[in-house]
Amino acid sequence: MTQINFTLDFEKLKEELIRSNLNDVVKSTMIVVLNAYMERERDQYMKKEAYQRDENRHDYRNGYYERNFTLNVGKVKLQVPRTRTGNFQTELFEQYTRSDQAFILSMAEMVINGVSTRKVTKVMEQLCGEKVSKSTVSSITQQLDPLVNDWANRPLNASVYRYLFVDAMYIKVRENDKVVSKAVYIGLAVREDGTREIIGLQVAHAESKTNWSRFFEQLKSRGFQSPKLVISDAHLGLRQAIQEQFVGASWQRCTVHLKRNILAKFPKKEKKEASALLRHMFDAPNVKIARDLKDQFLTRYAEEAKYEAALRILEEGFDDAVQFYAEPKIAHSHIKTTNVIERINEEIRRREKPIRIFPNNQSAFRLIGSLLLDTQKGYDQSRNKRYIYFQQ
Incomplete structure (x- = not known):
């Protein structure tokens, strides 16, 4: 242009x-x-x-x-x-963003399908005027659906990916006159040159080994190769799917989620001190110091039975949470948590909140896909395109 x-x-x-x-x-x-x-x-x-x-x-x-x-x-x-x-x-x-078009379309579908609330109608009046015609909905759909579908199914064999972040969030969708909970599966990868790419989106049923395996199989069918490290939370079905689908890849358990699980077992008045000790543990300069700090933490709280559940979570999760130390130090702060994908989830939640219940599965896929497409465009056009500055 x-x-x-x-x-x-x-x-x-x-x-x-x-x-x-x-x-x-x-x-x-x-x-x-x-x-x-x-x-x-x-x-x-x-x-x-x-x-x-x-x-x-x-x-x-x-x-x-x-x-x-x-x-x-x-x-x-x-x-x-x-x-x-x-x-x-x-x-x-022509520069009107796809995510904004998809947002309006999702709202319009709710109005036309008769599933909207008074609040939704009021929002639609502010966004699109007093009336929303079916021809308007059809026009936007014809523009957006092929773009989102092509993007979501594009080949992935042109790049080598070093890291893969995966996460799922839940939305409500109307299906067969019922409101059901659906999981939105998202995958974000980091290429060997340190740049980010959102590579996967799927709207399906609740998290399970089967559903996560299907998500990974779809990535592989498009040419995605096993990364060095997969970063996620500790959902059992997800962990099993990673182990089976990406043989040879290491799994990094998100340290934020692990700390949250540990602190949930601590008495309220003692959480602040424990949180500071855990933060120092996972911010240690190397894995040896991190292990020493873990042993000190266990010794500090080992005497009382009320800490037993918290210490067990730490011992069982520690090794999986320090896999990032095997990677270059410049990458540690980026790959020890799922923060990068959590921020995407927050943006999706912000746009999904006024809708509350999607009128159908395709509407959810279109809006979230359009938002991810615009997010990726922002990554590609950023002055600092690289997410991690590896030594070249």
Whole structure:
């Protein structure tokens, strides 16, 4: 896309902000910015500034028309420039993110299928106007479904992946006139060059060895090879599937989840001290020091029976939680937890919350897939693309 440089009218911006309520400040700012952007686009199309005369001009400015445009902050009304021939088209609306389209589509499906609440209807009025037609839903579906499906099934044999993070979160979906709980399986891998790639998405039934195995088999069918390390929580079915599907790969148990499980067995008044000791243990500079700190922890609390359950969890989980020490030190802070994928889950939860119950499985897959697609685009376009800076 052609790069557009434009100058904002800050006096106009100031006037808009003064007239705005506090809740409308972001909307007012975006209106001024987007209007200025489109004006500059038309100037570049015309190849002449406004009021410059040229006998060989190919078109003429022809005022503006109003168009509603939906953003994360809500619906805004823009002044879209036009020309006499009608050949000028702004690229602004083509940049409208897939995740926002999918969000609106999911809400619209709820309204049309008659499964929405009064709150959902009110949100839809704010986002899309008073009415949502089936043709609108169909139009967005036709644009998004092939994109999301192609992305979710793309080949993975072009890259070598060093690490694989996996996790599942739960959503509610309407199925056969019932509301059921579905698991959303997500896989994020780190390539040998240290960059991130979201490689897997699946909406299926509750976590089990069988379902996790199907998820991994789908990755492998697309060309994914066993990584050096798989990072996850300690779900039994997941651990068994990792062991069977990725022979030779090590498993890193998320240290945050392990610490949480240990502290859950401590009396409330003693959790703060125990938490600090566990943090030092898994932040140790090497595995030898980490083992020494573990032994000190066990000795400190071994005398009283009330700590027995917590100490057993530590002893059983420690070795799996220190596998990251076998990897380059630069990677330790990144691979000892599932934080990178938990942040993705939080963003999904934020967008899923207003919907509450997805109208169908495909709607959930479309919205979450679109969000992941836009997240990956953000990774690829970031100034610091590498997640881990390995020595090359």
